[in-house]
Amino acid sequence: MVLELQKPRPVWQIMFSTHHTDVGYLYTITGLTFLFMAGVLAMIIRTHLFFPGQGVLISDSATFNRIFTVHGLTMLFLFALPVANGIGNILVPIMVRYKDMAYPKLNAIAFWMNPVGGALLWLGFADTTWVSYAPYSIIRAPGPAADMFIFGMKILGISSILSSINFVVTILKCKHPDLPLRRVPLFAWSMLTVSLMTIVAMPTYAAALIMMLTDRLGISGFFNPFAGGDPIAYLHLFWFTFHPEVYIFLLPAIGMMYEIIPRFSRKPLYSQASGVFAFVMLGIIGFASWGHHMYSTGMDFTTKVVFMIGTLAAVPASGMHVFNFLATMWGGRIKFAAPMKFAVGGIALFFSAGAGGVLNSAMPLDFISHGTYWVVGHMHLFLTGTIGFGFVAMVYYMFPYITGRMYSEKWANVHFIGMFWGTVQVFFTQHLLGLEGMPRRIYDYPPEFTSWTQLNQIASVGAWILGASFAVFLASLIYYSAKGKPANMDDPWGLGGKYYYPVAAKNPHGGHSGY
Amino acid sequence: MGHDTAEWVFVAIVIAVLIYVGVDSWIVQKAVEDVPADAEVIKVTGQQWFWSFEHADGTKEISTLHVKKGHAYVFEIYSRDVMHSFNIPDWVVFEDAVPGHTNHAWFAPDTAGTYPIQCREYCGLLHYNMRGSLVVEDDKS
Ligand code: HEM
Numbered sequence: 001m002v003l004e005l006q007k008p009r010p011v012w013q014i015m016f017s018t019h020h021t022d023v024g025y026l027y028t029i030t031g032l033t034f035l036f037m038a039g040v041l042a043m044i045i046r047t048h049l050f051f052p053g054q055g056v057l058i059s060d061s062a063t064f065n066r067i068f069t070v071h072g073l074t075m076l077f078l079f080a081l082p083v084a085n086g087i088g089n090i091l092v093p094i095m096v097r098y099k100d101m102a103y104p105k106l107n108a109i110a111f112w113m114n115p116v117g118g119a120l121l122w123l124g125f126a127d128t129t130w131v132s133y134a135p136y137s138i139i140r141a142p143g144p145a146a147d148m149f150i151f152g153m154k155i156l157g158i159s160s161i162l163s164s165i166n167f168v169v170t171i172l173k174c175k176h177p178d179l180p181l182r183r184v185p186l187f188a189w190s191m192l193t194v195s196l197m198t199i200v201a202m203p204t205y206a207a208a209l210i211m212m213l214t215d216r217l218g219i220s221g222f223f224n225p226f227a228g229g230d231p232i233a234y235l236h237l238f239w240f241t242f243h244p245e246v247y248i249f250l251l252p253a254i255g256m257m258y259e260i261i262p263r264f265s266r267k268p269l270y271s272q273a274s275g276v277f278a279f280v281m282l283g284i285i286g287f288a289s290w291g292h293h294m295y296s297t298g299m300d301f302t303t304k305v306v307f308m309i310g311t312l313a314a315v316p317a318s319g320m321h322v323f324n325f326l327a328t329m330w331g332g333r334i335k336f337a338a339p340m341k342f343a344v345g346g347i348a349l350f351f352s353a354g355a356g357g358v359l360n361s362a363m364p365l366d367f368i369s370h371g372t373y374w375v376v377g378h379m380h381l382f383l384t385g386t387i388g389f390g391f392v393a394m395v396y397y398m399f400p401y402i403t404g405r406m407y408s409e410k411w412a413n414v415h416f417i418g419m420f421w422g423t424v425q426v427f428f429t430q431h432l433l434g435l436e437g438m439p440r441r442i443y444d445y446p447p448e449f450t451s452w453t454q455l456n457q458i459a460s461v462g463a464w465i466l467g468a469s470f471a472v473f474l475a476s477l478i479y480y481s482a483k484g485k486p487a488n489m490d491d492p493w494g495l496g497g498k499y500y501y502p503v504a505a506k507n508p509h510g511g512h513s514g515y
Numbered sequence: 516m517g518h519d520t521a522e523w524v525f526v527a528i529v530i531a532v533l534i535y536v537g538v539d540s541w542i543v544q545k546a547v548e549d550v551p552a553d554a555e556v557i558k559v560t561g562q563q564w565f566w567s568f569e570h571a572d573g574t575k576e577i578s579t580l581h582v583k584k585g586h587a588y589v590f591e592i593y594s595r596d597v598m599h600s601f602n603i604p605d606w607v608v609f610e611d612a613v614p615g616h617t618n619h620a621w622f623a624p625d626t627a628g629t630y631p632i633q634c635r636e637y638c639g640l641l642h643y644n645m646r647g648s649l650v651v652e653d654d655k656s
Pocket residue numbers: 131246247249250292293311312315318353354355357358360361362366369370371375378379382383387
């Protein structure tokens with residue numbers, strides 16, 4: 001990988017660079033910054049919900065609604081997407097043996113749209129929820145917050161289309177001619193899949209946003225039933241983009257696990273072909289299930305059945321990844337250093353999240369879970385449990401290569417235990433809250449509902465543990481990048497054998513690559 | 516067993532489980548959506564931020580709904596402003612109230628008592644407090 005931060009450079013040199021590793025750092029650091037900002041919002045929400053009926057920390061529902069909206073938007077579009085793009089920027093050109101991304105300037109432009117979009121979302125602080133269903137977002141959501149949300153999302157959407165085009169061209173066109181596509185490492189395959197999915201899915205939402213804007217301005221009435229439109233149309237357009245988008249969030253994290261698992265198992269990957277197959281399958285079938293978010297909107301029976309089948313059909317592909325990971329680890333000499341711990345923890349949570357997803361997609365069960373805390377638990381098991389764990393694993397994995405120093409295995413372990421424990425305690429408990437019937441997105445609940453109170457308090461304590469583990473993470477990232485022991489760059493974890501380090505391009509401006 | 520066989524067996528098991536889930540859901544959902552012919556219609560209207568009800572005989576109620584034990588009822592669900600979702604968790608009554616659409620849900624309560632009614636789709640400021648109650652009374656007639 002790259003050693004550039006080892007020789008300190010003025011920060012503007014990184015900021016105004018178009019080199020793929022620099023843009024990658026910018027993406028990753030921006031993403032992690034937003035992670036901590038949105039994490040603070042989550043802590044405020046969970047602490048508030050610990051005390052029913054008292055208005056602790058947040059004294060009115062308007063503020064509460066804004067906080068959870070911005071929390072969700074930030075985690076998805078300013079943390080998950082940028083970090084995936086950041087790691088992708090650093091690794092993909094190396095993996096396809098090209099000197100940079102295909103369009104370096106476009107790459108930098110796509111990155112710089114993120115702080116702009118992020119500023120709009122945070123300065124607006126809308127209360128539309130991340131799904132911003134019509135007609136609330138049109139006839140009731142207060143401006144200018146909702147309008148700033150529309151423009152912010154517009155900018156982030158365009159950014160994500162631009163960077164996707166860049167990844168597709170880099171991988172398909174700039175790949176070294178000696179490297180057959182099927183041998184391209186699976187992380188690059190994951191980026192290729194999600195980039196193609198973005199290009200297909202995102203324009204629909206971009207159109208819906210413009211329609212929402214003109215509806216808000218009173219020029220049109222696409223989604224406004226009081227002007228002849230239909231809110232259900234918005235839901236279709238939204239979920240046509242955003243069910244595929246959940247796989248766009250997920251697959252890069254799976255790709256990162258494919259980098260880590262074989263290396264720390266000291267064994268070759270079980271099957272490259274089945275990994276590629278599973279990515280491509282998910283990329284296609286992911287488009288056949290958006291309606292599972294709309295079972296209760298009055299959808300007729302046949303339509304529900306079709307979308308249920310579409311949803312279930314995507315599950316075997318996820319299962320194949322789990323199998324691939326387990327089969328790779330099977331019989332390996334596993335070294336449980338931090339990256340491996342987080343990757344394996346992430347796989348365990350991935351499995352349980354997937355099982356919960358299957359229950360959601362069963363129509364009758366969804367009438368119990370939809371719109372409750374069950375769904376909050378479900379998506380967070382994926383977003384924190386799988387994507388968060390995958391990203392954190394990757395950050396520890398890249399740490400010595402980027403900084404030239406070693407993090408502390410002891411503190412990483414503290415982080416791991418706290419994060420795993422916290423994730424299980426918050427999000428499993430939220431599933432139970434859903435079964436108890438607690439709706440999501442509520443500012444307060446009646447204190448006399450004792451089972452809600454107890455479960456909420458358990459979840460809040462879990463959230464504090466999770467938050468504390470991230471404080472450890474942040475502190476050790478900062479401390480050990482300056483004060484850590486110099487890493488053994490040939491083999492930071494003492495795994496033995498160069499074989500396990502395919503990413504050997506330590507000097508991005510002319511070194512060799514191990515692929 | 517060879518490597519590839521193991522993977523095929525695994526995938527086959529996953530698919531079998533999924534087929535079971537799918538078929539079972541189909542059967543249950545089909546049964547659930549079969550509204551009894553004698554069900555009495557109750558019109559339910561959601562608006563920011565309360566529920567109102569209109570019985571077949573024209574009586575109107577706000578927030579609290581009275582029904583009789585042992586009868587079947589079908590809800591006709593409307594919204595006057597934004598999306599809401601009509602929900603009686605204890606009786607698994609749940610369907611969105613969408614402006615411009617009429618949605619249906621039905622139930623036949625068989626135990627008397629008082630049960631919470633709530634809104635399960637975000638609808639703005641007082642969404643959290645869009646609560647009501649269902650009173651199931653013994654049928655004395
Ligand atoms: C095995 C794969 C999966 C299945 C079968 C599945 C199924 C479902 C279903 C049926 C729902 C609708 C629940 C409801 O609102 O009633 C849902 C919601 C959701 N899922 Fe998944 N899911 C899967 C994977 C994922 C992944 C990988 C992610 C994210 C990375 C994800 C994120 C979400 C989100 C964010 C929602 C809720 C959206 C909202 O209403 O705000 N899911 N999932």
